Amino acid sequence: MQLEQLCGDLLRAKQAENDARDKRIAIEQAITAIVGIPEEGTKTTDAEGYKVKVDQRIKRTIDAKAWALVRDQIPEELRPIKIVEEIKVENKGVLWLKEKEQGYYRLLCQAMTEKPEKPSVKVEEV
Helix, strand or coil: CCHHHHHHHHHHHHHHHHHHHHHHHHHHHHHHHHHCCCCCEEEEEEECCEEEEEEECCCCCCCHHHHHHHHHHCCHHHCCCCCCCCCCCCHHHHHHHHHHCHHHHHHHHCCCCCCCCCCCCCCCCC
8 A cells, every 4th residue: 555545544534533523522412411411420311222321520620829828727637638749750851861871761760661652643635
């Protein structure tokens, strides 16, 4: 198969995915217009031969500075806030170590896993 044909096939497949996604979203909106959306949590509705579950999640974030101002006004045992330390890998730093400081990179690799992700392919018509 020629590269040009594959590029065209890829663009058509992506358009079909987008069209299918748009159609699915429109159907979901029509369903929720009929059965309703719970304020939070899951609502189950029976339809003839189907069970419809509509799930409404709420994403909550906290402003650290604003929280610091009100934190002491809520008893510690009632505070619904958890402070979590997160360890993240900085890819630029890893690449720098790999290139410039291979000994430290090998040491880091004892605690780090590297696994290739799915390659990304982008094709644009010109």
